[in-house]
Amino acid sequence: MADVKTPNGDKLKMDSANLFREETFTDLKTGTITKLTPVRADGADDPSKPAIFVAKTQVYTQMGLIPIEGEIEAKNLAEAVEKFPEAVEAALAELAERIEQRQREASRQIVTPDQLMRGGGGMPPGGSGKLII
Numbered sequence: 001m002a003d004v005k006t007p008n009g010d011k012l013k014m015d016s017a018n019l020f021r022e023e024t025f026t027d028l029k030t031g032t033i034t035k036l037t038p039v040r041a042d043g044a045d046d047p048s049k050p051a052i053f054v055a056k057t058q059v060y061t062q063m064g065l066i067p068i069e070g071e072i073e074a075k076n077l078a079e080a081v082e083k084f085p086e087a088v089e090a091a092l093a094e095l096a097e098r099i100e101q102r103q104r105e106a107s108r109q110i111v112t113p114d115q116l117m118r119g120g121g122g123m124p125p126g127g128s129g130k131l132i133i
Contacts, residue, residue: 031057
């Protein structure tokens, strides 16, 4: 069997010092909270590290459903439930900022006459018929 590599070329390997048990909680309406509990390699809880809580939901947009996910700063599940809306709002704000940044970057691109000629079809009028990417 061939060795599987990561995208940067390293050998694929689990980090036994950074393992978590995953639990999912939902209200069946708004979303889910995932609790990641740190564990040792033998599966026992690792009390030296804090649990991580993640809010997950979906929002309706003009383009359809978009999954939203963000970390919740909480010490326990009750606190995570209370802070769920705040975490989703922060994740939405971050997503909006990333979209705006990509739009700014796209608006700064230089458009050449060749790109304008291609339009939506991918081939310039009277061209060779080769797809230009």
